[in-house]
């Protein structure tokens with residue numbers, strides 16, 4: 353069986369985890385966490401990055417830092433992972449789902465303005481498959497209506513939009529280092545804070561409501577409980593795993609890009625003959641090969657495609673039942689305007705195996721089977 357995903361491992365992880373154990377510091381905010389934060393800040397030009405226990409908790413932190421109130425509304429796409437929505441629900445907000453663009457599967461920036469009411473407080477832009485949303489337009493709308501922008505860049509680590517790293521464009525950026533993402537620490541994530549006004553509150557929120565981070569920097573002589581908080585610090589053991597991955601970030605990225613480009617070349621013919629559709633990367637966007645998907649004609653064709661591939665020993669998957677039609681989506685939100693593409697496109701999309709170290713011969717084999725299916 354060719355798996356759909358294999359968690360990334362570059363070979364130096366155990367050595368760093370051993371170092372963490374031998375340093376007798378395995379809780380959060382030790383040397384490896386600090387090195388990861390600093391690496392992410394420097395590489396992406398961010399003023400502050402804090403590792404978290406997951407992409408989900410990074411989103412939770414962003415939503416809590418927005419100080420959403422009962423009755424506030426948050427705009428987001430319906431075609432996304434539940435975490436994008438639960439963060440806004442945690443903040444007490446109502447969800448307003450906006451349709452996606454069929455080319456990138458990202459929120460349709462042209463439909464955001466008509467979803468805004470006097471209760472709208474924030475926009476969550478999800479960079480699907482590591483391909484950027486149209487951020488210039490989104491930021492312009494946010495400034496016009498005084499809205500906070502949270503980038504769900506869980507899939508977008510190492511991608512850029514007009515030269516800027518995803519996650520560093522809105523007020524907050526959220527990364528995921530789950531085992532299914534390009535860079536991993538098992539479970540983990542990071543919050544990027546682009547507006548320094550939130551720095552102090554974020555540290556307190558992440559440190560169980562205390563000013564312990566300030567204490568460790570020698571800025572206060574004792575630490576105490578100062579505000580609402582929670583625990584969002586990952587263990588040093590996880591950070592050590594991530595450190596190994598970040599040290600090899602370019603290698604991982606190049607390896608994934610080579611796989612992505614090979615898929616594209618091998619399947620181009622099927623697109624030209626109108627049998628399938630391939631991903632679109634708009635101008636100005638540099639992606640990170642998080643995902644390679646194709647679009648079948650419809651749900652029925654996709655179902656038989658997935659079972660054909662499975663019989664051939666290849667695992668392909670689809671995801672995201674649109675949130676607005678899911679039980680919790682109905683409870684917490686509403687769809688703004690017409691669902692022209694969210695449901696229709698989500699039913700056609702299927703993801704092909706994609707992971708660091710996926711062999712060229714396997715991609716060739718997978719593509720041969722896809723061509724057979726369409727013959």
Ligand SMILES: *Cc1c(COP(=O)(O)O)cnc(C)c1O
Nearest residue numbers: 406407408433435506528529530
């Ligand atoms: C993976 C993912 C998340 C959640 O990240 P976790 O680290 O698994 O909590 C959120 N949003 C999107 C779009 C994701 O792909």
